[in-house]
Amino acid sequence: MAETTSQAEALRARRPLSPHLQIYTPMLTMMMSIMHRITGIALYAGTLVLAWFLIAAASDARSFATAAWFLDSIVGQVILFGFTWALFHHLLGGVRHFVWDAGYGMDHPEREWLAQATLIGGIVLTIVVWAVSYFLR
Template sequence: MTVRIERPLSPHLQTYRWTLTMALSIVHRITGVALYFGTLLLAWWLIAAASGPAAYGNVQAFTSSFIGRLIVFGYTWALLHHLLSGLRHFCWDLGYGFKATEREALTWGALIGGIALTVLLWIAAYAVGGGR
């Protein structure tokens, strides 16, 4: 007969109450993966620009479509959110921002800042580019 030893269970996600900090930590990882694929799109654009007008026209046709603009908008948000979230992690690496109020402020700053900067960047790009 085998005797079962009672051991404490390891905490699992169901044990914890979800917080915005936890959610944005996961979003930070997801945006990192999204940046990988978005950078492939950027590389396609640069290679096409170096290849000539026909190749560049194909990329421009894609990025000018609704789906293309949606992807580029998402890439812009992922880039800016990942940047701000990375700065949040950098603050933590320096030993700052661990109090509950500071942690929440940094988290909300990364979330709202990423969205706001994305919208402002696109507004500026449309203003400078004339809506092209």
């Protein structure tokens, strides 16, 4: 027996909707996954800045002086600091995903520890690299 239009509409009305972001409770692993994607995009922009610097270095002295002046300015230093953090955060996020792909760290406490290690490790490694580069100037 074929369904009537009203029965089909009633069935559709009872089906659950796909969950939306408003009903999810933000978790650290979810935020780290989002940050992994954002840092991946930021690395593209940072690579363009790095390519500009290398092309300027290979061109002439005036182009290099312009690129060096910009990267030595406050804005340039903030961009380089953010690029360094994005690089380390994305790297550690990739290591975290590699550990998960190997079948480890999927249970509750390990999953949170890996997410915390990604966050803290990216910040610590960035500060260490910038501190070393500051003292080697």
